[in-house]
Structure formats: C-alpha cells, structure tokens
Amino acid sequence: MNKSKNKNVQKQDLSKNQQIIFDLIKKSNEPLKAYSILSNVQKKGIKAPLQVYRALDKLVEIGKIHKIESKNAFMACQNSGCQIAKATAFSICENCEKVSEIKNSKLFEYLKGFDDKSGMKYKKYNLEFFGVCNECTAK
Amino acid sequence: MNKSKNKNVQKQDLSKNQQIIFDLIKKSNEPLKAYSILSNVQKKGIKAPLQVYRALDKLVEIGKIHKIESKNAFMACQNSGCQIAKATAFSICENCEKVSEIKNSKLFEYLKGFDDKSGMKYKKYNLEFFGVCNECTAK
C-alpha cells in the first residue's frame, strides 16, 4: 500500500549520497569544505573524494547548496525554495569567517537587470561581499 | 647622479619576481593560472610555486591584478590606476571562457553603497557574471 507516496511531490528526490551530504551541509552553521565533508560521512560509507564531489556538483546544479568560491566551501541555500541558484550573494566576515546568504530583492533585481555595453547576455552571477560583521565589530 | 629618481613617484616599484610575473599577466589576453605562470617564467629563474604565489599575493594586494575566483586564475587590472581593487566585477563567457573586467560606475556606486540589515560593514566585494558573449552568441 501507499503506492502513491511521492506521486505529486515537486521536491526532487535526492539520491542516497546526495541526501547524506545535503543533510550534513544543511545542519552545519558554516560552509563546509569537501574533504571535511568526506571525513564526516565516511562512517556512512562514502569513502572517496569523487563521491563527495559528484554529490556536491549535483546539489549545486539543482540549487540546494551554493559554493562559496573564495573559500572553496559549500553551504545550504537559505532562500525560499532555492529558486535563485543562478543569482547568489553572500556576506563574509573577514574576522570570524561567518558567511551568510544575502536575501535582498532589490539587489537581486538590480543585478538581474544589469546590462553593460558588451552585449553579453547574463544568465548567472555570484557576488561576495567582505567586511566585518556586527559581532566582530562590537568586540 | 639622478639620485632623485623615483622620489615623487606614486607608482609603487615592484620587486624582480613581482615585475616578471606582472609583465606576463599583463601581456596575456586571458586569465592565467599559477602553474601556467610558473612554467612561463622558469626561464627567468623562478623555479618554485611559492615564488609565484608570493608574487601573486602581493600583486593582488596592491591591486595590479585580480583573482578570478571561479577559475583560480589571475588577470591584470583593467581599471584606471587600479584604484578599485576592493571592488571588482567580471563577466565570464561560459562558452569561450573569455573574461572581462566590468567598468561600470553605476554598478560600482550601487554596490559600494549596498547595505543590508545585517549591520555588517562591507569593505570589499567581488562579483562574477556568467553568460554567453557576443561572439559566441553570433555563432
């Protein structure tokens, strides 16, 4: 019974490795690096770097996680439904290393509509702001 | 004589290795990777990765070059006087891999003034746009 389980579910199912790795990243309050992920999932049977990188690639592709390029690290998407995987913005504290995904629809709209004179059609962007966060400034 | 040489020169002198590596990057019409730089300057006596990375670090720090984070590659600053090393924006063609530095004062002003509710003080940003360039679209 219950054959209809998941029938009309929009949310794309993740494969076993993808789910394990996504769960780990989601639980984390900081961006995780690939080899740190690896050492955390070895007890679950994921043994090789490539298994991690393949899952990461897929998760990035479907927008469940983002890569913080300046840190070679990955964090779960914080935006509703992960709809804006192709338009990412982060704030990074240079002191405590905290990274947050920026949710700002004006910024999003501005950059989405950005058009220079090159004639290039932009499909995607990634923006990383660096500074000192509130907590660190207070100290 | 000529003791006054460089006395009032604003332009900071580069060291030998820095100059060699900057010259190479400047001549290039595409971003260069560290080990590609290394193999290109070995004839000039730079033998080890660390020599390259040290020069690159310094050149990035003083704004003569920028790192394209998504490509782990370096290109010379295209903006006048390299004054905006802390505010960088690039357009990257996903087809031909061409990278250009974006010079757009409105974008620059917009991002410079960007302030979300986090209270974080931004000192620096890096923005990378991805798409398909004119030439590639035409094909």
Added chain:
DNA sequence: AACGTTATGTAATAATATAACATTAATTAG
C-alpha cells in the same frame, strides 16, 4: 652599523579536484 621589514630560494607536503574505468540502479521508450 644595527635593526626591522620585505623579498627571495628551496624542499617538502597539504589541500583541492578530476580522469579513467567498471558496475549498479532508476527511468523511459518500444
């Protein structure tokens, strides 16, 4: 000249990421 700072040289190794190949599971077309 002595000092602090910046740059260099060299070897070793750490950290990040992919290639190549074999196999298995899931999806879909006939």
Added chain:
DNA sequence: CTAATTAATGTTATATTATTACATAACGTT
C-alpha cells in the same frame, strides 16, 4: 515487460592548486 538509456555509485590513481617550514639575501631606516 524488457531493452535501451540515463543517472548514480564504487574504486584507484593522479592532476591541480596552494601552503608550511626553514634558511638567506636585499632594502630602508635610524
């Protein structure tokens, strides 16, 4: 349903990117 196709997995080896550690030399100041 079964063949065909696509997506995911497993495994080994290796490529690529970057840093640690330590020793020496050059430069700029006082």
